[in-house]
Amino acid sequence: MENSGRVTPEVPLSTPVTLLMALILAAGMGFFIWLQVSIPRLDRVGFPERALSHLVSRTLELEEAIAHAPPWERILYQLTTDNGSSDLGEAIAWYRELTDVSYNPAIHLHLAILEAEAGRFEDVDRQLKGWDYREDPFPMFARMMRAAYVDPRIDPTSARSFEAQLTDALPAGWFHDKMALRLAQRANDRDLVASVTSESAARVIPLLNKVRLITAGELIIVLLGVFALFRLLRHRGEAYPIGSAAIPPVWRGRLGVAVLVRGGAMGLLFSVAFLFLESDSSLMRLTSIPLASLPLLVLTRQYLLAPHGIGFLTGFGLRLSVSGRGRLIVAVFAALAAGLIGEGGLGLLAEKWGLSSHWTEWFDADLVWGRWPVVITSLLEFVVLAPLFEELAFRGLIFGTLRRQFNWGTSACLTAGIFAIAHGYGVLGCISVFWSGLLWAWIYEKTGSLLPSMLAHAANNLLVCLSILYFFRS
Numbered sequence: 001m002e003n004s005g006r007v008t009p010e011v012p013l014s015t016p017v018t019l020l021m022a023l024i025l026a027a028g029m030g031f032f033i034w035l036q037v038s039i040p041r042l043d044r045v046g047f048p049e050r051a052l053s054h055l056v057s058r059t060l061e062l063e064e065a066i067a068h069a070p071p072w073e074r075i076l077y078q079l080t081t082d083n084g085s086s087d088l089g090e091a092i093a094w095y096r097e098l099t100d101v102s103y104n105p106a107i108h109l110h111l112a113i114l115e116a117e118a119g120r121f122e123d124v125d126r127q128l129k130g131w132d133y134r135e136d137p138f139p140m141f142a143r144m145m146r147a148a149y150v151d152p153r154i155d156p157t158s159a160r161s162f163e164a165q166l167t168d169a170l171p172a173g174w175f176h177d178k179m180a181l182r183l184a185q186r187a188n189d190r191d192l193v194a195s196v197t198s199e200s201a202a203r204v205i206p207l208l209n210k211v212r213l214i215t216a217g218e219l220i221i222v223l224l225g226v227f228a229l230f231r232l233l234r235h236r237g238e239a240y241p242i243g244s245a246a247i248p249p250v251w252r253g254r255l256g257v258a259v260l261v262r263g264g265a266m267g268l269l270f271s272v273a274f275l276f277l278e279s280d281s282s283l284m285r286l287t288s289i290p291l292a293s294l295p296l297l298v299l300t301r302q303y304l305l306a307p308h309g310i311g312f313l314t315g316f317g318l319r320l321s322v323s324g325r326g327r328l329i330v331a332v333f334a335a336l337a338a339g340l341i342g343e344g345g346l347g348l349l350a351e352k353w354g355l356s357s358h359w360t361e362w363f364d365a366d367l368v369w370g371r372w373p374v375v376i377t378s379l380l381e382f383v384v385l386a387p388l389f390e391e392l393a394f395r396g397l398i399f400g401t402l403r404r405q406f407n408w409g410t411s412a413c414l415t416a417g418i419f420a421i422a423h424g425y426g427v428l429g430c431i432s433v434f435w436s437g438l439l440w441a442w443i444y445e446k447t448g449s450l451l452p453s454m455l456a457h458a459a460n461n462l463l464v465c466l467s468i469l470y471f472f473r474s
Contacts, residue, residue, distance in 0.1 A: 013255065013259070013262070013303065018258045018261055018262060021261050021265040021266075022261045022265070024265040024268070024269070025261055025265040025268060028268030028269070028272065029268070031272065032424075036424045040101075041360045042101060042360065044360050045360050045365060046365050048102075048360075049102055049104045049106075051363055051365060052094055052095065052098055053106070053107070053110060053173075054368065054472065055359055055363055056091045056095070056110070056114075056174070057173040057174040057175060059087055059091070060087060060091065060174045061173070061203060061204050061207055063087055064174075064200075064204050065204045065205065065207035065208040065211060066208065068205065069208060069211075077211065077215065088114060089118070090356055091114050092114045092118060094358075095107065095110055095111040095114060096111065099111055105137050105138060105141065106169065106170060108127070108138070108141075109145075109169065109170070110175050111127070112124055112128070112145050113145075115127075116145065116148070116149040116182075117178055121150075124145065124149065125150070128142045128145055128146060140169075141169070143162075144162050144165065144166060144179070144183075145179075147186060148162070148182035148186060149182060153186055153188075154183070154187050156189045156192070159184060159187030159189055159192060160187075160189070160192065163180050163183055163196075166179055166183070167180075172203070177196060177200040180192075180196045181193065181196045181200070184196055210471060214466075214470065218340055218463075221333065221336050221337060221340060222340050224333050225333040225334055225335075225336050225337020225338065225340070227333075228329075228337065229338060231330055231334075232330065232331065232334050235446075239447070239448060240330075240331065240446050241327075241447065241448050242317065242447040242448060242451065242452065243316070243317020243318060243320065243324065243447060243448045243449025243450070243451065244448060244449075245316050245317035245396075245400075245444075245448045245449060245450065246448075247400060247403055247444070247445050247448060249315070249400040249401070249404065250304075250310070251303075251305075251308070251401075251404075252404065253405050255303060255304065256304060256400070256404065258303075259296070259300055259303050259397070260296070260397055260398060260401060262295070262299055263299045264296065266295035266296075267292045267295055268292075270288075270292040270294075270295070271288070271292045274288045274291075274292070282373060285377055285381060286377060286380060286385070289381065289385040289386065289389055290385065293389040296393060296397070297312075297392070300312075300397060312392075315396075316392065316396045316449070317447070317449030320449075324449070327447070328447075328449075328452060328455070331443055331447050331452035331456075332452050334443070335439050335440065335443045335452060335453065335456035336456050336459055338439050339436055339439055339456065339460055342435045342439070343432065346431060346432060350428050356428060357425065357426055357428045357429050358426055361425050362464070362468075363468075363472075367468045367472075368468065368473050369473075378465070382461045382464075382465055383461050383462045383465065384458065386461065387454050387455075387457035387458040387461060388454060390457065391440065391444075391453050391454045391457055392450065394415055394418070394419050394437065395415065395441055395450060396444075396450050398414075398418060399412065399415040399444065402414055402415060403445075408445055412437070412438050412442065412445075415437060416434045416435075416436075416437030416441065417434060419433060419434070419436075420433040440453035440456060441453075
């Protein structure tokens with residue numbers, strides 16, 4: 001990856017070819033934007049009925065698990081995580097979106113249970129009136145819902161009969177437990193109440209221990225990271241050298257733009273080709289990111305680095321000195337802590353402003369239900385390949401090239417904006433990615449190395465993947 005130090009003449013790039021590549025890049029970006037706009041969000045997840053049912057059931061069970069914690073602990077979770085107060089409302093909105101396109105009777109029953117638990121009985125009554133005249137099992141569902149939420153009292157025999165029908169209709173989980181408990185309470189059947197409560201607690205209480213473990217891990221990272229941040233901020237206005245990357249970089253800004261345009265255009269063509277292949281092969285998935293990035297990396301080496309006698313290790317600060325190893329740990333923890341603190345603040349603001357991420361943006365069926373070879377492939381994509389190649393492209397090349405023309409703030413904001421748009425998330429997701437992009441540009445300029453941003457990016461993605469595996473994998 002490293003040159004011998006021999007300087008070669010800089011080779012100019014043809015302007016007409018670069019303009020042609022710019023048109024291809026613009027068309028490719030337009031194509032991907034069109035895909036993001038035209039493809040319904042529910043079509044981006046396989047078996048959305050199963051996925052949403054599992055996600056909502058587990059999320060609301062997590063909310064109930066936290067409710068079993070002592071008051072001081074609940075306050076801690078409110079400060080460090082989403083406190084769940086909007087989970088029910090979000091679930092109703094997501095289910096309404098799904099019932100508009102799904103005829104699965106269980107999905108409509110889920111929505112009715114959610115609305116009844118939220119106290120929206122007018123909406124429930126409107127649904128039940130329509131169910132009376134639909135095909136089976138809707139009339140039976142209507143009778144069960146009225147017995148559980150509308151009728152003032154039912155006899156224990158009817159309650160147990162409905163509970164048996166409910167068990168046949170819904171698997172064990174939050175939806176089944178809530179409706180079964182309401183039936184038992186309406187019948188004043190203490191034994192049935194105790195049975196349902198015990199079965200629910202057997203699933204919910206272990207989730208509290210999972211929440212505690214994840215929260216403890218994040219708090220340890222934040223505490224260590226705060227000390228690391230203080231150490232970095234003591235060098236305010238000064239570098240904290242880990243690597244040897246020059247920022248602004250050695251290449252000319254115009255040449256950097258030409259390389260980015262050409263490499264980006266060819267990479268997009270590769271990406272479109274992989275998109276149309278529609279292969280579930282693990283090998284195909286693992287090679288798609290490197291192959292799409294290969295044109296940009298080859299052009300970078302040939303036109304930006306080789307003329308100055310340097311390679312990737314020197315050009316992006318990827319070679320560590322002995323003293324740089326300790327500084328690398330400090331920089332990674334500082335970036336992680338700043339990211340987690342920012343995410344916590346963003347969560348509080350999002351709750352205040354009523355913003356949320358759509359569930360299809362972060363739910364990954366491969367992590368939740370995939371076989372372990374598939375899970376490992378996904379982890380390699382998210383935790384190894386994406387951080388490596390995205391940091392090279394966005395921080396190393398785009399941010400570096402912009403720094404030839406602009407100050408740090410402008411360059412970091414522009415790079416973070418492009419980075420956020422490229423992920424195709426909603427408003428909240430874009431803000432989150434934008435914040436991460438700012439942090440990783442800061443740590444790159446501060447240290448002169450892409451290693452801290454690569455490792456922080458990888459650790460951030462790993463935390464997200466582990467949370468999905470830990471809480472939602474069944």
